Amino acid sequence: MRELYQALLGSHGFEVFVAADARHALELFHSKEKEIAVVLLDYEMPGMNGFELAAVLKRCNPRLPVIMVSGRLAVLEDLPHFVDAAMGKGAPIEELVDQIETLRAIPGLQ
Secondary structure, rough: OOOHHHHHOOOOOOOOOOOOOHHHHHHHHHHHHHOOOOEEEOOOOOOOOOHHHHHHHHOOOOOEEEEEEEEEHHHHHOOOOOOOOEEEEOHHHHHHHHHHHHHHHHOOOO
8 A cells, every 4th residue: 555655646746755664654754854744644554553653753743744544434533633634545546635735735734
């Protein structure tokens, strides 16, 4: 799925950094923080779940927009305050692009 999102978002003009697990995501975030405008996280990931990683990222940068992706409806319905948006797995890429653009336009985020 990571490579699919990377290809689809890349075709819409986004530069996409991909991490295989939470540890790698944190390393990537710290090395490229100035280049990262939005974070897209899967709830299910090795190392820690998406909510746990989102909390760490928001402590580092409270203005960083975070989008959670999950195939579990309960996860999408009960978002913690530090997750800015959620989408179901398999949502059309246009919806994801719209959500990214919406979050990037909100004053106080980024």
